[in-house]
Amino acid sequence: MAMVSPSLSPTLRTLTSTLSGLLLIMFTAEIAVKMFVFGPVDFCKDKWNAYDLVAVLGSCVAWIVRASFSMDELLVQFLGVFQIARMLMLVRYAWFLDSLVSTLGLALPGLVNVTGLLGLAVFMYSCLGVSLFGTVMTVPNDGREQNFQSFGNSLMALMRCGFGERWHEIMYELASDQANCTTMPQTWQQLAAEGPRGCGTWLAYPFFVSYVVAVNLILMNLICAVVLDSYNNVHELIYAADLEYAMKCLSWEWHDKDKGRTGYLPLETILVMLSELPEPLGFGKSKKRHILHAMRHLHVHEGMSLHYRDIVLLLAKRTVTFLRNERLELTNDVELDQQAKELWCSQYPDLPKLGAEFFGMHVAHLIITKRMKIYIRMKRGEWAQRKEEQRQIADHMGLRQKVHGETISQKQIPFSENGNLPPLLWPPKGLLKFQAVASPDFIALGEAAQLVPKEDTLYKARKDKQG
CATH class of the missing domain: 1.10.238 (Recoverin; domain 1)
Known part of the structure; x- marks a missing residue:
């Protein structure tokens, strides 16, 4: 359809017509298969299936009419709209487009009401404009559509003003006096012979200001408000549908478990x-x-x-x-x-x-129990690590005594106030240095000499320190 134009060559015209026919056959076969599987009633319950059916039937009618009439016939060109309408089927595959189409469908009743009120307001102002400015002389270069000499011209002029197009210029023109204007009323014979020659009037100011406020600022924005309200309602319906489906999934999975x-x-x-x-x-x-x-x-x-x-x-x-x-x-x-x-x-x-x-028990009790187990396990690990550090410090001091012949006094064993070895002493630099340079002879010497101090020795030293 995008390639069809009056200047299209006969070869390309035949090619596009053949491709359109093949695609139409495929779409018709798809509709027939779907109706056979789901049944006519269940098939038409889906709005997109019903829309697809109407578009395909319209395309088939257009194809039959095109085979009987010339390409220049207006009816044939009008029926080609059904082929273009199938492009809207892409909406069902894009969730954001689907929500917009649903918004327009939900806003349609409100838009009809607001549009009816808008049309009534424009009609009233058109009639009033003909009564007030029907005999006012205007600049000839502006054209007939920007005057109020008839209801049609008044309607077109107010439509342009409603969309904000140069309404202030029309207002100033109708409020000012043109050259050779007259303040005397004209008869219909004079109007037919000479045209409107009346002078401007100050009523143009309240007329146009009230019209712009009522139509352009209030009613036009009211249309936007209806669309936005419908958009919010559609999204709430989408959220509700998603929540309902998620709840069904939970129910199905619960019954399976x-x-x-x-x-x-x-x-x-x-x-x-x-x-x-x-x-x-x-x-x-x-x-x-x-x-x-x-x-x-x-x-x-x-x-x-x-x-x-x-x-x-x-x-x-x-x-x-x-x-x-x-x-x-x-x-x-x-x-x-x-x-x-x-x-x-x-x-x-x-x-x-x-x-x-x-x-009974709540989930909170389980949370507290689990956290307490983790805390106790952590504290036990810290206490085990602390005892291991104290043992290694004592082992290191006993190793120095055996290797260097030094005598360790109780004052050389540091204790904290509660009698425990401070963890900040681990790892001592001397032990790290000894581990770095240790050879198999030193290791064998340590194992043979049983360098690990007895627990009763450390206990006695701790008691003496506390004493």
């Missing part, structure tokens, strides 16, 4: 499921500790498992928080609709009621 249909799943399984769900319903590959923090108020049942009821309520709160444009960290502070919450909880009468006293 819960073979016994008990409603309970282990905590680790639930963490994996929630991390795979996209935000805002899920946690979108968040860290495990972040998910546990959001679930800290949930009840933990037998077998370290959670119930489906509590997970759904948590995700509902996350959804409400997202739709309110609030921080997702404040999910637990959200209050759901009381009636909807009671209706949902009534489906699980065996579970403890929400807000009732629960004698």
